Amino acid sequence: MSDVITSNVSAKLDGLRQRFREKAVHEFEVLCSIGQAVASQTADCEQLAHADHSLHRLAGSAGTFGFSSLGEEARRLELLVKPAVDLCKTGADSGLANLDDEMARDFGQRLQSLQDFLDAGGEPTTRVVAKPPESASNEPLVLVIEPDAAQADNLVSGLGLYGYRVQLVEDLQQWQAGSAPTPPLVIVRDQVFLAGGGRLNETFADLPIVCIGATDCYRHRYALANEGADAFFCEPLNLPLFANHLDNLLTDRADAESGRVLIVDDDQELMEHYSLVLSAGGIRVKTVIGDPGLLLPALSEFRPDILLMDLQMEDISGMALARMLRFEPEWLSLPIIYLSAESDRERQLEALARGGDDFLTKPLSDSFLLRTIRVRCYRAKQLNNLVSRDSMTGLLKHSLVKSEAASEHARCERMGYDSAIAMLDLDHFKRVNDSHGHRAGDVVIKGLANLLRRRLRKTDVIGRYGGEEFMVVLPDCPMGQAELLLNDVCKDFSKIAFEGKSGEFNVSLSVGLASLASYGHPEEAIEAADRALYERKRSGRNGVTVAFQ
């Protein structure tokens, strides 16, 4: 269902992007003639005001339609034209009096070249795909560059089982011809990659590139690494392992791009500025003034990855606030970073000894702030994952998924919606281990973990409850929908072919489902889901049974 929404939204956005492009082309004709006038120092105040207005609009809107570089150039030009427009307002007949010939020529030419950014800006919003919203499908799109049609078919259907939507092209030229959004990951035939001579890396800067091929030797691997490939898989592909690796690459990337920061400061303006810089960089920000009474509730509600705090606020000491936070076991491991004009290393160390983790010395540039915070959020998440996640599957550990179920139960009561809770158990798992070995068993468990991650929304909670038992919480999800969704998961999982000692095998899955909101206590809902699971096991396995209330 969410798939339909996503493709619908993409189609609409594509249409709007096209319309924006057409309008922009028309706008550029006007700007181009103004550019000529500026270059020859003949532009009048009316023309300058028009350019200013038009550049301001472009700066604010181009990025929304996927033309970020056009928006950024428009912003730079807007800042250049501003003084001239201000001069006009003072009654000067030419706003260009302060501009020397060279600057005027440069500005004029750049105005005339805006069109180039529109053409180059075929790089539509990678962000749309890289950061899906909570309500949209979580399925990633991978780009596959594979000249061989039969191989391509295999790959597309194989990856489809793991919930990957695939966009397929034969070569790089074919991809560039289309105007589809850039996918977050690229899989490419090794020969195509090597023959491209670095062009793929340029086209997909920053994206993970995974090569596949039939040749496997160290020289070949070195050649691929040297060209900048991020991974290599030798054919025949072991699909579960392959999907697992893609998953890790994508999760890493998502982690590196997002983050949550709570800023505590008493300088409202500065806080707003930091907040805008960070949110423009894709980081979620919440700000709170340095009031001890506001800080803890804000933390509990927002749950940041890191806390950024001014060391010396009016009346309030950041150090004391940090210590106060450390009273709560829950916030013992939250990284606290002080913002301070304090450059004395001794004083800094003293502050660190009292509950802080690091220092950022003011003044600091916007780009430095963003980069530092990104790295910090990423590290904090990695560490947090280590303690709270099952090392084999990367899913939440038993106690954590249970506490998530409890908080979701509370949210159901508060928000008045229903959420689903499900227990999942692999069928005849002992037989898998016995006849194919423990390593094959591990691959099956990872396979299910990956399938669940791909199929469920980002907001859904997935945990490994026991050996081959999993728990899933689907917030704000009616029973009917949950049943359909989990039925699909069962069907797809049973189709995955695993490799074992005695050849390929399949494993099926049983699910017990219950409604969280129908029970007074989360523990009761878990028990109900467990009973439904038992019922499903008795009545033939491989499918979903809904708890009877």
Added chain:
Amino acid sequence: MMQVEALERIMLVEDEEDIRAVAEVALESVGGFTLKTCSSGHEALEAIEKFAPQLVILDVMMPGMDGPETLRGIRELADFAGTPAVFMTAKVQSDEIASYLAEGAVDVIPKPFDPMTLASQILEIWRSSRFIG
């Protein structure tokens, strides 16, 4: 436990047709809200009583009545004196931001915005505005 009223009706005041259209996708299709768009401050003041939005998003720079002026007009209506308002602007200088907040906005969203995350941004602003206020 504190109850947070669910956000359903949002009014957007924006003179640019393209941005109105993309916001419709972002807030209606992606976010699932009911959106009323107005192309000017005057239109917004005419439509607000009937639509009764729970939150208002205003472009700062509009010809005629600009965002802050429109908000002042809205604040004069008793029913909407406390309705959370959010400004959208292509400017990020901190002094300007502060002045918008001083006008009574609960938050400022920088332009360009990402159509795929606008809805969750708005929702977060809504929740925090309800918690404090």
